Amino acid sequence: MSRLTRRIAGALAPTAVVHAHCDVPCGIYDPAGAALAARTVARMVELIGQIDPASTTVADRNKFARCVAVKEQHAELVKHEVQVIWSDYFKPEHLAANPELHTKVWNILKLASKNKQNIDAEAAAQLETAVKEFSDIFWSTKK
Amino acid sequence: MSRLTRRIAGALAPTAVVHAHCDVPCGIYDPAGAALAARTVARMVELIGQIDPASTTVADRNKFARCVAVKEQHAELVKHEVQVIWSDYFKPEHLAANPELHTKVWNILKLASKNKQNIDAEAAAQLETAVKEFSDIFWSTKK
Amino acid sequence: MSRLTRRIAGALAPTAVVHAHCDVPCGIYDPAGAALAARTVARMVELIGQIDPASTTVADRNKFARCVAVKEQHAELVKHEVQVIWSDYFKPEHLAANPELHTKVWNILKLASKNKQNIDAEAAAQLETAVKEFSDIFWSTKK
Amino acid sequence: MSRLTRRIAGALAPTAVVHAHCDVPCGIYDPAGAALAARTVARMVELIGQIDPASTTVADRNKFARCVAVKEQHAELVKHEVQVIWSDYFKPEHLAANPELHTKVWNILKLASKNKQNIDAEAAAQLETAVKEFSDIFWSTKK
Amino acid sequence: MSRLTRRIAGALAPTAVVHAHCDVPCGIYDPAGAALAARTVARMVELIGQIDPASTTVADRNKFARCVAVKEQHAELVKHEVQVIWSDYFKPEHLAANPELHTKVWNILKLASKNKQNIDAEAAAQLETAVKEFSDIFWSTKK
Amino acid sequence: MSRLTRRIAGALAPTAVVHAHCDVPCGIYDPAGAALAARTVARMVELIGQIDPASTTVADRNKFARCVAVKEQHAELVKHEVQVIWSDYFKPEHLAANPELHTKVWNILKLASKNKQNIDAEAAAQLETAVKEFSDIFWSTKK
Numbered sequence: 001m002s003r004l005t006r007r008i009a010g011a012l013a014p015t016a017v018v019h020a021h022c023d024v025p026c027g028i029y030d031p032a033g034a035a036l037a038a039r040t041v042a043r044m045v046e047l048i049g050q051i052d053p054a055s056t057t058v059a060d061r062n063k064f065a066r067c068v069a070v071k072e073q074h075a076e077l078v079k080h081e082v083q084v085i086w087s088d089y090f091k092p093e094h095l096a097a098n099p100e101l102h103t104k105v106w107n108i109l110k111l112a113s114k115n116k117q118n119i120d121a122e123a124a125a126q127l128e129t130a131v132k133e134f135s136d137i138f139w140s141t142k143k
Numbered sequence: 144m145s146r147l148t149r150r151i152a153g154a155l156a157p158t159a160v161v162h163a164h165c166d167v168p169c170g171i172y173d174p175a176g177a178a179l180a181a182r183t184v185a186r187m188v189e190l191i192g193q194i195d196p197a198s199t200t201v202a203d204r205n206k207f208a209r210c211v212a213v214k215e216q217h218a219e220l221v222k223h224e225v226q227v228i229w230s231d232y233f234k235p236e237h238l239a240a241n242p243e244l245h246t247k248v249w250n251i252l253k254l255a256s257k258n259k260q261n262i263d264a265e266a267a268a269q270l271e272t273a274v275k276e277f278s279d280i281f282w283s284t285k286k
Numbered sequence: 287m288s289r290l291t292r293r294i295a296g297a298l299a300p301t302a303v304v305h306a307h308c309d310v311p312c313g314i315y316d317p318a319g320a321a322l323a324a325r326t327v328a329r330m331v332e333l334i335g336q337i338d339p340a341s342t343t344v345a346d347r348n349k350f351a352r353c354v355a356v357k358e359q360h361a362e363l364v365k366h367e368v369q370v371i372w373s374d375y376f377k378p379e380h381l382a383a384n385p386e387l388h389t390k391v392w393n394i395l396k397l398a399s400k401n402k403q404n405i406d407a408e409a410a411a412q413l414e415t416a417v418k419e420f421s422d423i424f425w426s427t428k429k
Numbered sequence: 430m431s432r433l434t435r436r437i438a439g440a441l442a443p444t445a446v447v448h449a450h451c452d453v454p455c456g457i458y459d460p461a462g463a464a465l466a467a468r469t470v471a472r473m474v475e476l477i478g479q480i481d482p483a484s485t486t487v488a489d490r491n492k493f494a495r496c497v498a499v500k501e502q503h504a505e506l507v508k509h510e511v512q513v514i515w516s517d518y519f520k521p522e523h524l525a526a527n528p529e530l531h532t533k534v535w536n537i538l539k540l541a542s543k544n545k546q547n548i549d550a551e552a553a554a555q556l557e558t559a560v561k562e563f564s565d566i567f568w569s570t571k572k
Numbered sequence: 573m574s575r576l577t578r579r580i581a582g583a584l585a586p587t588a589v590v591h592a593h594c595d596v597p598c599g600i601y602d603p604a605g606a607a608l609a610a611r612t613v614a615r616m617v618e619l620i621g622q623i624d625p626a627s628t629t630v631a632d633r634n635k636f637a638r639c640v641a642v643k644e645q646h647a648e649l650v651k652h653e654v655q656v657i658w659s660d661y662f663k664p665e666h667l668a669a670n671p672e673l674h675t676k677v678w679n680i681l682k683l684a685s686k687n688k689q690n691i692d693a694e695a696a697a698q699l700e701t702a703v704k705e706f707s708d709i710f711w712s713t714k715k
Numbered sequence: 716m717s718r719l720t721r722r723i724a725g726a727l728a729p730t731a732v733v734h735a736h737c738d739v740p741c742g743i744y745d746p747a748g749a750a751l752a753a754r755t756v757a758r759m760v761e762l763i764g765q766i767d768p769a770s771t772t773v774a775d776r777n778k779f780a781r782c783v784a785v786k787e788q789h790a791e792l793v794k795h796e797v798q799v800i801w802s803d804y805f806k807p808e809h810l811a812a813n814p815e816l817h818t819k820v821w822n823i824l825k826l827a828s829k830n831k832q833n834i835d836a837e838a839a840a841q842l843e844t845a846v847k848e849f850s851d852i853f854w855s856t857k858k
Contacts, residue, residue, distance in 0.1 A: 023362075024187070024190065024206075024209055024210060024213055025403070026187075026190075027186075032175065036173070040169060043170075047169075048487060053485050053487050056769045061768070062834050063167075064490065065494055065784075068494045069494075070165055079369070080366075087395030087399065088396075102389070109372075109374075113373065113374055117310070117495075119488065168832070191630060196629065199339050199340045202404065204350065204354075205403075205404065205405050207633065208350075208637055209354065209403075211634055211637045212355070212358070212641070222802065223795075229821070230824030230828065231825075245821065246817070252802030252803075256738050260738070260739070308499055310473070310499055312476075314472070325457075326451065344620060344691045349689075351637055351640045352644065352689075353453060454685075454689070477773060482773050497777055498784070501781065517681075517685055538660075539659060539660075542597075542659065546595070546778075548773040548774065594785055596759070596785055598758050598785070600754075611743075616739070619739065
């Protein structure tokens with residue numbers, strides 16, 4: 001695997017729950033945080049799927065509880081990261097070039113909530129796709 | 144600027160203060176968070192340097208206070224992100240290949256504290272370099 | 287002053303920095319939190335205006351620092367509270383009745399950032415007005 | 430439903446977990462935050478009661494886990510909001526007029542803990558009643 | 573210095589801002605957290621006193637800002653730690669033995685707020701004394 | 716029980732989740748926070764062990780969920796408290812006297828993660844022992 005691929009793969013690896021606090025403004029933004037969070041949501045749905053739902057062992061119940069908590073945090077993180085870039089980075093000229101921007105953001109946020117409220121691999125995949133699309137719009141403004 | 148360069152530049156753009164909460168383990172880690180935080184620390188030192196230190200206007204004092212707070216958060220973030228990858232990702236075989244690992248991590252943490260306690264462009268640059276080195280060690284384990 | 291007036295006045299009194307965590311959904315929302323936060327931002331600008339900007343007494347500098355911090359937290363709170371109601375409460379039928387909804391939300395978020403970055407009584411007043419307008423739209427959907 | 434009734438109903442709708450950070454002092458307080466939190470605790474107990482306790486579907490277990498977490502946060506919120514108003518707003522002259530104040534606050538805090546430790550609709554109702562009483566005392570000081 | 577003295581001295585050393593989250597109940601409490609926080613408030617007042625208030629160097633302003641922030645956090649910590657022990661540990665039989673308990677707690681909370689709002693070595697010393705008294709009451713219940 | 720014994724017993728009682736925020740530096744540190752957190756982890760494992768794993772009553776499931784959450788927070792707390800003392804307090808001369816320091820810290824962090832991922836009384840006991848050893852090293856530097 002090339003360094004670039006690893007870098008991209010690594011960029012899909014959230015190690016943390018992220019809360020934007022900059023707004024100085026520092027002038028630099030990256031949708032990687034939102035992509036990482038969406039990846040974690042999907043990963044948690046995956047891990048939960050591997051646990052026997054009827055299991056009553058403490059180990060399995062401990063794992064289930066922890067995965068639900070991490071899924072919650074990262075779905076919230078997607079909402080927050082996307083909102084920060086949408087409100088702090090995007091300017092009217094970007095909206096003019098991407099008139100569907102607000103609608104797409106609104107839908108990502110609703111999709112993140114759906115992923116909190118459900119354990120649904122398809123909804124998680126849709127979230128990753130929607131965040132990817134948002135990221136593409138972001139990068140298109142840098143050309 | 145190529146997409147890759149922008150991606151890397153973007154990856155150096157922290158939008159958030161990051162706190163690792165995963166530890167499930169989700170199995171994926173990325174030192175980009177620490178690099179982003181170190182970049183923000185340097186950026187804050189830069190912005191502070193542009194403020195006339197003797198200014199008593201509320202605008203300048205508001206900006207100074209905000210930059211100090213963001214610098215603090217991101218220096219703390221470097222400490223946390225590096226510690227998480229060090230303790231959760233690196234295994235004994237990695238340490239065998241990089242016997243200076245613990246020392247380097249210890250020094251990054253001390254350098255982050257130094258950046259909280261001072262407004263020092265050189266210390267901020269050293270922090271970015273040290274985090275880059277840590278990141279290189281991380282990626283070398285993926286080969 | 288009647289009980290109702292006091293209630294409304296009291297509702298304009300934020301005691302806290304609020305972070306939405308519900309999303310269960312509990313099915314109940316209130317823009318009072320955002321209004322409270324906007325009121326606090328304005329109140330902080332007011333208090334800062336009462337401090338002699340050239341003062342170097344520790345008491346005044348302590349007060350200035352604390353007011354800036356509270357202003358920051360509550361401006362962030364406005365952003366978060368508005369985003370939560372926008373994404374979690376408003377449905378497509380509400381958007382159809384209020385086609386400017388997304389634009390107004392976007393502008394409130396940008397105005398909140400402006401209030402973090404500045405100490406500006408007019409910007410603080412605009413924020414309160416914008417949040418009031420958002421609140422009116424919210425309540426109009428309940429008719 | 431009149432605007433006033435909706436307003437009151439809306440005021441019983443917590444969108445967030447609230448942490449008091451003001452203490453500047455900003456001079457304005459409102460027990461609505463505590464009332465909102467108590468309402469959410471009761472709402473969570475209600476939602477949990479609608480889940481089949483023996484269900485092992487991931488959807489039900491996900492919902493249960495999320496409701497318990499929100500109940501915890503909001504019970505903690507009641508404790509914090511009440512303590513802040515009790516310590517920061519009430520003055521000795523208010524205590525003279527309400528000699529049972531300290532006892533009532535102590536009991537609200539213990540009742541909130543009871544609601545964390547149990548899923549008990551009656552305890553949740555008692556918490557709402559106790560917070561309402563505290564709110565009435567607060568407003569009586571404004572006459 | 574004997575091990576015991578060092579232990580006590582060390583116990584007066586707060587390394588952190590503490591937020592009670594247990595309430596399980598785990599059945600164990602310690603006022604050392606509140607004592608540590610009060611010690612930090614006093615320490616911050618001490619450090620601020622060593623900075624030339626008229627200094628406009630970035631180093632001094634950075635230090636001042638950081639000390640004010642830490643003082644704020646630890647004064648809030650005193651409030652929270654004391655409230656938790658008061659509401660979660662103390663029982664009616666303890667109150668019977670210490671009828672001034674509620675009053676003393678109320679006064680500690682007000683004193684902590686005073687320490688946020690001021691940089692006052694005497695107020696900081698009073699806070700440590702009041703917390704020590706509260707701690708003595710706590711330990712008297714264990715006899 | 717002597718006052719000293721009670722003091723030590725009390726020192727093993729974590730009332731809170733602790734996040735180090737000092738780094739001023741205030742110059743004072745105490746591993747008691749880490750010991751308290753490790754004690755809570757063990758206590759949670761103990762409490763979970765008292766719940767019938769097959770129980771589907773809401774009371775038992777509520778208790779289980781809460782204990783898992785507290786265990787998570789306190790295991791994270793052990794990691795953070797130990798890292799702070801390791802990076803902020805220990806100096807090169809201490810390392811020279813305790814050449815295994817880095818290794819021991821690394822292992823404590825890994826053991827804390829193990830305690831999050833499992834409900835294991837033996838792992839919890841090992842964590843307390845490892846933190847005790849770290850504490851002994853800390854105090855040996857004060858002689």
